[in-house]
Amino acid sequence: MARTDRLMRLMDALRRLPSPVTAARLAAETGVSPRQLYRDIATLRAGGALIDGAAGLGYALTEDPALPPQSFSRLEIEALHLAVAALDRVGDPDLAGAAHDALARIVATLPERQSRQALHAVSRCFSQAPRRDPPRIELAxxxxxxxxxxxxxxxxxxxxxxxxxxxxxxLGLSYSEQTLMLLAHCRLRMDYRIFHVNRIADLRLTGDSFRPHRVALARAFADRCAEGGEPGAGRGVGPERRKPR
Structure with missing residues (x-):
């Protein structure tokens, strides 16, 4: 692993893991030996990061010069927690994991009082996530x-x-508790289609790009929806409820 990537992973672990974090846990998170970890901690400190702790005691990031100070109202903090929790229900594992990591980075930049509020947010999703058929393709x-x-x-x-x-x-993915859908322009039908992602059996890149067309396609689809036409009513928009024409 490149040195820069290794140091970024170490900073990320210090931001999101409950402190103090043991050297063994940090070494496991970054995939290095404890000896290398101690050298990386020293490198970050030399770069200006304020990291409390020592070998045998654990480490805590008290100030991160790479992130500017943040300030949120308590309601905004609650909203962020609830939005991230909702992704556990409707998002895929990679997307939900990314949201939790992003929230941890945000909390790491909050003043102490707001950081405590973030740890004790009252907004929660208590119901169980519904079962959704997993995709058969590599979603990434x-x-x-x-x-x-x-x-x-x-x-x-x-x-x-x-x-x-x-x-x-x-063109884009649409998430709900029951389904994961893909909006695309189908080159076979030369029209918009919305596909159930779990019904895509296989997927491969063709090597072609549609970059010059994307903005126009997205705008045309938005205009079509604004017209109020029935999705899928002879226009190829909406989930494929019938045999493709």
Whole structure:
């Protein structure tokens, strides 16, 4: 692992783990030996990070020069906690994990009083997350295709059991408690389609980019929705409830 990446992982662990954090835990989080960890702690301290503690006592990040001070109202702190908790119900594991890490970084920059408030937020999701069929594809690859505006080829089985192969331009993901959907422009039908992600059997990158078209496609889809037309009513918009035409 590159030195810069290793130090970033160490700072991230110090921000999000309850302090004091033992050297053994930090070494496991960053994938280094305890001896290397002590050297990395010294490097961060030399760079200006205020890290309390020592070998055998554990470490705590008391000031992080890489993050500016933050200030939130108590209601904003509650809202952040509830939003992150909601992702445990509707998001995929990677997305939910990223949200928890981001919240930990935010809390690490709060003044002491607000940091205590964040630790004792009262807004919670108490009901169990509903069961949702897991995707059969690598979700990280699909998400990256949306970010990178990369065309993909998929094998898809619709709700009637009909199977098709098609190239699509993935535009975005839509999460709910019951379903995970993908909005895309289908190059087979030359129209918008919304796919059930758990019905995508396989996915591969084609090597083509649709970057010049993305903004226009997103705007056209928003305009179409604003017209108030029925999703999927002969226009290819909405979940595929019928055999693809």
């Amino acid at each position: 690859l699909l998400r990256a295709a949306c970010w990178d505006e990369a065309a993909v080829e998929i094998g898809y089985t619709d709700l009637t059991g009909a199977e098709t192969r098609r190239v699509i331009w993935p």
